Amino acid sequence: MPELIQQTERGLYCEAGDFHIDPWQPVDRAVITHAHSDHARWGSRAYLAAAGGIEVLRSRLGPDAAIQGIPFNESIGMNDVRVSLHPAGHILGSAQVRVEYQGEVWGISGDYKLQTDPTCDAFEPVACHTFITESTFGLPIYRWKGPEEVFDEMNEWWRENQERRRTSIIYAYALGKAQRILASIDASIGPIIVHGAIARFLGAYEAARIKLPPTHPADPELVKSTRGTALVIAPPSAVNSPWLRKFGRQSSAYASGWMQVRGNRRRANVDRGFVLSDHVDWDGLLSTIRATGAHTIGVTHGYTDQVARYLNEHGINARIYHTRFSDRGEEALEPDESEINHTDTEDTEKNKELDS
Amino acid sequence: MQRFTQLFIEMDRTKRTSEKVAAMERYFREVPSEDAAWALYFLSGRKLKRLVPSGILHDAIAQITSLPEWIISESYQSVGDFAETLALLFPQSRSEPATITLSQLVSDRMLRLRSIAASKNQRALILQTWNDLDSTQRLVFNKLITSNFRVGVTQTLVIRALAVVADVTPAIMAHRFAGTWEPTADSYARLMTGGDRGDSAGPSIGDLAQPYPFYLAHPLMQPPEDLGTVNDWQIEWKYDGLRAQLIHREQSTLIWSRGDELISGAFPEIAEAAADLPPNTVLDGEIIAWEDDRPLPFALLQRRINRKQVEAALWTDVPVAFIAFDVLEENGNDLREQPLVDRRRKLDELLSQLPPNASIKPAPLLSARTWSDLSQHRLASREHSVEGVMLKRLSSTYGVGRKRGDWWKWKIDPYTVDAVLIYAQGGSGRRSGLFTDYTFGVWDRPDESQGNGGDGRELVPVAKAYSGLTDDEIRQVDRFIRRNTIEKRGPVRIVKPELVFELAFEAIQPSNRHKAGLAIRFPRMNRWRTDKKPEDADTLETLQALLRSTMRENREER
Structure with a gap:
């Protein structure tokens, strides 16, 4: 009998329920953990996702995509398989997938974090027999400070920049991280300008009743009048772009888990690095694995070799699940979305070459 | 130590030279001479070498974290800086850091590490010091004991800051600071006042053993x-x-x-x-x-x-x-x-x-x-x-x-050779986490298959190089390496031979330490030859001919 969830060319597949989880090629039925482009791919016939994430997902998949939303913790049947979604705490509407068939339970984490984030429901561990976890930051050098502390630093940095009449520029992932910053920063400090790549998701957050402070687009008049006081949030792809020049004298920062390592910050060529991640850190990864009570762990997406080896050495049966984006954990910085889309075909060709 | 760490943070958080110099000025004005002396020692790139073997640091971190050795190495490969890796691995502590000055840290901890021989005692002193410091202080301490303290300032900038504090010109400060300089309160005070070293005038009042600052082209x-x-x-x-x-x-x-x-x-x-x-x-x-x-x-x-x-x-x-x-x-x-x-x-x-x-x-x-x-x-x-x-x-x-x-x-314009990237290794510092240190090879013999490839030629390593590419090119090459790794050998990746680079170098000399029988001096990447296929790269014969011709030149001239 095949395993309940298998690794296939298109992604994780449940044969008994005939559905894929976060497939990277079009399939009949796709269960989607969250709306980031390496998890939510265009072209499948039907999608299932957490009700709270439908809006952001639609902005990714287009108005015609057939998306069914279900509330967290409510299961639906697919053939004889029970499927339910549980909060993953990664971004708005992000879910873990629980799959149950003939008494056997699997949990698939998608991307997740344990830290508090006002823009999404908090992570809840799912009791299961087999747990497939991400491992983006699966090395013991990655242990996060509390977000309150990070946002205190960020507020202080913004104020200091104002004293020096410098515009504050923060680079952050356009979906999730940017909104998390908006929801957590002290908006009374000054005006906030957001890049269009971030603004396009704000409607979905409003629809989900996530409270965000007022923001402005970067129109010339406003840019001029807020020089030296404003906070600008832009996606990493805007680094060194002409778009940034209009903000005048500035101090730049990057908000990402990768900023934990100073070399990454220096390479990004920014003044400050704020260690703010939407992924689970090393301690959180280990505590979550314990909390699920799982006897078998699948490791995917990141430092897979290292985490699997560590678990096996510590008496936990672990194995690796490859994904199309499996080398991501080794990438120096979280790639922005356009980059992932851009390199897809190239990746596959290169991989084929190597395999042959 | 708090104040020195504060200086480190201030300099670390800006890319602007003027702000770095201003931060140093503030520091030197505020701290007592004995601390300023050591700060100057480290900021000007001087190092206390061989304080403690890195194996002891490995042992210490393994002991306190209970992590296996291999994951400490994996972490180091990912960070690219051993001092920082140790600081990141150390468990977060909630206790208040002890008050300890920079000069105390140097004398009571760093220099003591060197004087105590037993590795067990060294490890204990390391662990005790880590416990006494907060996380950024630990990072700074680790950098100091691994001789890897860098904050992106040159000695010239440090001298500029000191000159402002002492109210003299940078040239005078440079002269006062030239030669051997002992990191003591006294010699720091002499830097500030001129002491018996005298100022611009000359050697009659200066310390007669000290060199003049060099003039550079x-x-x-x-x-x-x-x-x-x-x-x-x-x-x-x-x-x-x-x-x-x-x-x-x-x-x-x-x-x-x-x-x-x-x-x-x-x-x-x-x-x-x-x-x-x-x-x-x-x-x-x-x-x-x-x-x-x-x-x-x-x-x-x-x-x-x-x-x-x-x-x-x-x-x-x-x-x-x-x-x-x-x-x-x-x-x-x-x-x-x-x-x-x-x-x-x-x-x-x-x-x-x-x-x-x-x-x-x-x-x-x-x-x-x-x-x-x-x-x-x-x-x-x-x-x-x-x-x-x-x-x-x-x-x-x-x-x-x-x-x-x-x-x-x-x-003169350098010599050049077209060579193929064959091995890669991670860089450190600004390049940590990226593959930036490359080994290049040339073919052991000419291609006799008339372009059919695969006639069993081999690439012989001839040079290591890590400079010459733009940040953008480095990222592209790094990505190529990750996707085209044939084999991993420790930190070294053996890469599919595909990328061709024009290497520039200044000289070539015979060498029996290298497999190719020759060594090239100051190799760097001149250009990424995206227009060339690996089979178009040069052969060992080309370099051997060059070596013969330069040796002949030398002989004939005599």
């Missing part, structure tokens, strides 16, 4: 015609040697390297030759492996460097000469404000008193009536085993540091 990027008329310039060869200052006093002769290291012991014949000079003479020049009136390869000189005492065998085996091109002090008078043309005349007078075979010789002057004469000289550089030509304005005074305008070096 800028690379010439523009056409030489832009420098005006050729008659305004003194022309010398640009030697590939060791820049040095020779100080001859009544009692002693000292030779200083540009890195402010005393190297007299490595070159006894030069010190001996200086005995024939009048006392209180200071010469600037280049130490070169030298035989039959021409330079020998730099590799030979290297065997003499870093040796305090030289065995007699090596002394005769590798003859050296001090090729003097300037005189900074004559009979105790500071000549630096005099024009070069006068200094050079005095130099020639001084050296004419030496026997013809002395190991101190005047640098030959080249004559050029036109700029094209100069170009001819430059093109003949390789025949003379030099790197190019130097241009020095005849009217110029002897400056401090790398001041533009009066001294130029115009090097």
Whole structure:
């Protein structure tokens, strides 16, 4: 009998329920953990996702995509398989997938974090027999400070920049991280300008009743009048772009888990690095694995070799699940979305070459 | 330690030089001399070496974290900086850090590490110190004990900050700081006040053993015609040697390297030759492996460097000469404000008193009536085993540091070879986490399959290089490496041979330590040859032919 969830060319597949989880090629039925482009791919016939994430997902998949939303913790049947979604705490509407068939339970984490984030429901561990976890930051050098502390630093940095009449520029992932910053920063400090790549998701957050402070687009008049006081949030792809020049004298920062390592910050060529991640850190990864009570762990997406080896050495049966984006954990910085889309075909060709 | 860590944070959080200098000024104004002295020691790039073996640090972190050895190594590979890896792995502590000053940290912890021999005790002292510090302090401490403290400032910038604090010009501060400098409260106080070192005036009040700050040449990027008329310039060869200052006093002769290291012991014949000079003479020049009136390869000189005492065998085996091109002090008078043309005349007078075979010789002057004469000289550089030509304005005074305008070096174009990227390794510092250190190979024989490929040729490693690419290119190559790794051997990735680079290098010499039987000097990536396929890369034969031709040149000239 095949395993309940298998690794296939298109992604994780449940044969008994005939559905894929976060497939990277079009399939009949796709269960989607969250709306980031390496998890939510265009072209499948039907999608299932957490009700709270439908809006952001639609902005990714287009108005015609057939998306069914279900509330967290409510299961639906697919053939004889029970499927339910549980909060993953990664971004708005992000879910873990629980799959149950003939008494056997699997949990698939998608991307997740344990830290508090006002823009999404908090992570809840799912009791299961087999747990497939991400491992983006699966090395013991990655242990996060509390977000309150990070946002205190960020507020202080913004104020200091104002004293020096410098515009504050923060680079952050356009979906999730940017909104998390908006929801957590002290908006009374000054005006906030957001890049269009971030603004396009704000409607979905409003629809989900996530409270965000007022923001402005970067129109010339406003840019001029807020020089030296404003906070600008832009996606990493805007680094060194002409778009940034209009903000005048500035101090730049990057908000990402990768900023934990100073070399990454220096390479990004920014003044400050704020260690703010939407992924689970090393301690959180280990505590979550314990909390699920799982006897078998699948490791995917990141430092897979290292985490699997560590678990096996510590008496936990672990194995690796490859994904199309499996080398991501080794990438120096979280790639922005356009980059992932851009390199897809190239990746596959290169991989084929190597395999042959 | 809190205040020094604060300085580290302030400098770490800005890319602006002016802010870094301002942060240092504030620091030096605020702290007591004994701390300032050590801060200056570290900021100016000085290091306390060999305090503790890195194995002890590995053991200490493994003990406190209970992590397996391999994951500590994996973490290090990901971070690219051992000191930072240790700081990141250390468990977050909630206890208040102890109050400990920088000078206390140095004397009670760092220097003690060196004096206690038992590794068990060293490990205990490391763990205790980690416990006494907060997380950023731990990072700074780790960087200090691993000789890896860098904050992106040059000694020039540190001197600029000190000069402001002491209210003197940077040139005066540079002179006060030149030579050996002990990190004590007293010597720091002397830096501030001038002490018995005196100021601009001269050596009569200065510390007689200390070198003058070196004046450095800028690379010439523009056409030489832009420098005006050729008659305004003194022309010398640009030697590939060791820049040095020779100080001859009544009692002693000292030779200083540009890195402010005393190297007299490595070159006894030069010190001996200086005995024939009048006392209180200071010469600037280049130490070169030298035989039959021409330079020998730099590799030979290297065997003499870093040796305090030289065995007699090596002394005769590798003859050296001090090729003097300037005189900074004559009979105790500071000549630096005099024009070069006068200094050079005095130099020639001084050296004419030496026997013809002395190991101190005047640098030959080249004559050029036109700029094209100069170009001819430059093109003949390789025949003379030099790197190019130097241009020095005849009217110029002897400056401090790398001041533009009066001294130029115009090097010859390098040799080049097209080679294939075969191995890659992670970089460190700004390049940590990226594959930036590359090994390149050339084919062991020509392609005889007429473009059918696969005739069993092999790539022989010939060079390691890590400079020359833009950040963007580095990222692209890094991505290629991750996707095209054939095999991992520890930190080294064996890469699919596909990318071709034009390597530039300055010299080639035979070597029995390298598989290729030759070694190339100063290799760097000149260009990424995206237009070339790996089979188009050069062969070992090309390099061997080049090696033969350069050796022949050397022989024929003699």
